[in-house]
Amino acid sequence: GENVEQHPSTLSVQEGDSAVIKCTYSDSASNYFPWYKQELGKGPQLIIDIRSNVGEKKDQRIAVTLNKTAKHFSLHITETQPEDSAVYFCAASPQIGGYALNFGKGTSLLVTP
Amino acid sequence: DAGVTQSPTHLIKTRGQQVTLRCSPKSGHDTVSWYQQALGQGPQFIFQYYEEEERQRGNFPDRFSGHQFPNYSSELNVNALLLGDSALYLCASSRGGGRGYTFGSGTRLTVV
Secondary structure: OOOEEEEOOEEEEEOOOOEEEEEEEOOOOEEEEEEEEEOOOOOOEEEEEEEOOOOEEEEOOEEEEEEOOOOEEEEEEOOOOHHHOEEEEEEEEEOOOOOOOEEOOOEEEEEEO | OOOOEEEOOEEEEOOOOOEEEEEEOOOOOOEEEEEEEOOOOOOEEEEEEEOOEEEEEOOOOOOEEEEEOOOOOEEEEEOOOOHHHOEEEEEEEEOOOOOOOEEOOOEEEEEO
């Protein structure tokens, strides 16, 4: 089955800096790659997603890039703010018969003022 | 607009007991998936229900079963609870079987 690896497991940045989280996946059939933000005591919240026919997608301070050849995708957060502090999860999902999201182990992001 | 609602929020059960968790999907959504999230880990897919049928199942034993009702709400049942079943159980809904999932806040299950 699909194996998603996520790095780093923890990330600490200063307010205003950029943060980058990277994921790799194993199943070449995967074609949907969402990113979720999970705050303490809450469920994961979808922040951005990308499909395999697109190489990059942006939404204000958040961007995701996808390299299908290398089987990796990354989350970029610019101008970080303390409220960006949370655990971020990447996930991958195959196209055929694929409704399950296969999650990475998460990155705990801390943005210090 | 109510999001995904799960009940109860917390639950303590004894090893060997059975538990039922409940989920109401977001308004307009008809597909419900269940995930198990152990402490410090990413969510793991248990199964998905669409049109009242289990459409896909993850690598979980038969002790885990579910149901979807005509109003699209769903239940997750776990029999013969083990200590290792202690986790946050998340329900996620989407529309038309799509993969734009909305997650609930989960049910924290503790097995003692």
